[in-house]
Amino acid sequence: MDAGREELAGYDPRDYDPVAVTVDVVALTIRGGALHVLLVRRGHPPYTGMWALPGGFVHAVRDAEDLPAAAVRELAEETGLSAGDGALHRVHLEQLGTYGAPGRDPRMRVISVAYLAFAPALPDPRAGGDVSDAAWTPVREVPELAFDHSRILADALERARGKLEYTPLATAFCAAEFTIPDLRAVYETVWGEELHAGNFHRKVLSVPGFVVDTGRTAGPGGRRGGPRPRLYRAGGAALLHPALLRPGREEPPPGP
Amino acid sequence: MDAGREELAGYDPRDYDPVAVTVDVVALTIRGGALHVLLVRRGHPPYTGMWALPGGFVHAVRDAEDLPAAAVRELAEETGLSAGDGALHRVHLEQLGTYGAPGRDPRMRVISVAYLAFAPALPDPRAGGDVSDAAWTPVREVPELAFDHSRILADALERARGKLEYTPLATAFCAAEFTIPDLRAVYETVWGEELHAGNFHRKVLSVPGFVVDTGRTAGPGGRRGGPRPRLYRAGGAALLHPALLRPGREEPPPGP
DNA sequence: CCAATAGTGTCTCTTAGACATTATCAT
DNA sequence: ATGATAATGTCTAAGAGACACTATTGG
Incomplete structure (x- = not known):
């Protein structure tokens, strides 16, 4: 597709509001028979001291990066693995969804693109940067998270459970x-x-x-x-045919 | 979740780059036995005169709106139906994905959150605002679209086909x-x-x-x-059990 | 009457799942 | 030896799909 570059006359910057865009990563792995998620403890406001999903602002202007690249960068920064490393190369990454409710960040309007990562067992993360701590945490022991990250994690788990089926x-x-x-x-x-x-x-x-x-x-x-x-x-299959349907899903009672 | 509102001292606005966020809607309906998508002809640069998906900037600061609300607003503007109308009330709306590759908009860095709408047969749209034309178009006759909207439409169709199954x-x-x-x-x-x-x-x-x-x-x-x-x-079911699997999906040859 | 279509019955093949059985290994 | 586990076999119930059939309408 070639970008028809018409002149920008008549283009009014006030047609849009500037928004900050972040990328948050739900990185899942299995350690010792339990599902773990990578969490960081925030070292700066807002929500200082609370646990949150690893993430950060997208580099949008200088060194403009694609959204998946931003997710890989955040994951690499938090795990201490380099982006070109073989360990990160085996990680599956997919977009989960975008969360942009007004007020979800008390500072300003922030839209967060959430990514979901499936990783084999990885080494312990190292703290650094603007996080005071980082750890693989069993999902059953995850506390209340900053922002709307608890909701994002819940969506991620549901997505992961479904993905295994097909x-x-x-x-x-x-x-x-x-x-x-x-x-x-x-x-x-x-x-x-x-x-x-x-x-x-x-x-x-x-x-x-x-x-x-x-x-x-x-x-x-x-x-x-x-x-x-x-x-x-x-194997090389991208989809499972037939699928491995998970058991125990009785038909739910009809809703409204 | 209560927002721990720490002081904003130490918060550096240069930590993030401002980005414009748009919402684009892939509205699908069936007319005369053919699947149609709602398209608009652009009346302003860039891509003036080209067909595109209906969409626009999110109202982020004044009258801050949620992302689904922005999608409903764009759909209402383009179809001429009011948001509180009964016709739009029956429309199913879900988030499709977010597209943010650098350069996808020649003006600046734009992140677009795409929504997918399933609608019963709706009246013909009316032109107006910054679009010079709007029309329900059979998906098999859709021309090359502005921005990366052809890709978004392709993703939407694949999503729609899958959604019918389960x-x-x-x-x-x-x-x-x-x-x-x-x-x-x-x-x-x-x-x-x-x-x-x-x-x-x-x-x-x-x-x-x-x-x-x-x-x-x-x-x-x-x-x-x-x-x-x-x-x-x-009925009231949210998921189909068992699913209506679509026929003719032979196992694809194993890829790389 | 005739063609088209709604709805049901019947049959076969495949698959899911419960359960049994055999073989192989660590202790 | 003993217990645990990998891997395979057997049986049954349910669903998918091919096909036949009846009933009911419009032309």
Whole structure:
């Protein structure tokens, strides 16, 4: 598409109000069998001392950056991993939604574009910059967050739960090579439900392009016995057909 | 959530760059068996004379409005319907995504929050304001659009096709009361595929909360014979269980 | 009458899920 | 040996889809 660059005569800057745009990242990972989210403790007003999602203003004019680039930058700053690093390269990033209610930031009108990141187990973050602390926090222990970040986190969790059903993104929580039980643990952790091991195994292998067999088996890990499970890599499928529908969703009573 | 209003000392306005935020609306409706989108012809630079999605700057400071409110306002301005009107009340509106690549607007850095609207058949729009023309356009005849609006429209269509599968939003394209063949026509139009009438009928009625029988039948309409179909209203379900999966989706060849 | 369409019945194939079974490993 | 777990097999119920059939309307 070529930008028809007409003259800017007749263009009135007062047609619009200037707004600050931030990017916030909901970075999810699995540690020790529990779903964790990356949080930072704010070192400046507003909400000083409260926990919040990592994020910051988009570099809009000088060194103008795209929105996904801003999200990667924020994630890299908070985790201490460099953007070109291999660890960050395996992170799945997608836009979650945009939050712009008036008054959500007491300073001024701020529109926040939220991103959702699925990451394999990453090292502990390091504090620095304008945050006094940063930590992977179990989602079940997350306190009330600054701004409307509690709502953003809730939306992110719901999105993540749904994404596991019809996309292969559960593999984004695993290392490059993983076993079917590893994958099952991801589903059980995110959905908060136990899955039948045998049925899960057969179903995953029946979905074309979900996982590919490496031919090798896992070494003796922290398991308590049993045969060595086979190692798989993520397949090339972008969508799961048929989907792995999560159980226990009874039909809700008809609303208004 | 209570906003902890610390003092604003130490707050440096240069921490952020001012950005203009717009809201663009992809309004879809069905007219004469074809899917239509509401387009406007631009009356001002940039892209003067080109077709574009209806949209405009968010009122951010004076009369600060929420993002969905801005979308409703733009839709009302372009369709000539008042926001409190009953016709607009039946329109389904949801956030589609946010587009903020540098250079997408040649004037300055603009972030656009795109909304997707599903509407029943609405009257023809009226031109006015800063648009020289406005029209419902069949999506198969849409020309190249201004800015990145062609991409936004493509994303909207893909979202709409998916939404029909697992939500009852096809009813948002129908009048308040509709027949099962009406509903089937919506699916066939949006998906671009013919569906088996008998199987579709049975499936729709088998999903709890999708439609409710009014007990009445349609009057003699533009049909070419056959029994009077029954009239239904939209049910209370928010999700379809089981979903109406669209046919013809063979497993794609595994990508990279 | 005839063509078109609404709505229902029937059959087959696939899949989900409950459960059983066998094989392999750590302790 | 014993217990835990990977992986596979079996059975049943439910849903998708192909197809046939009846009933009811407009022309």
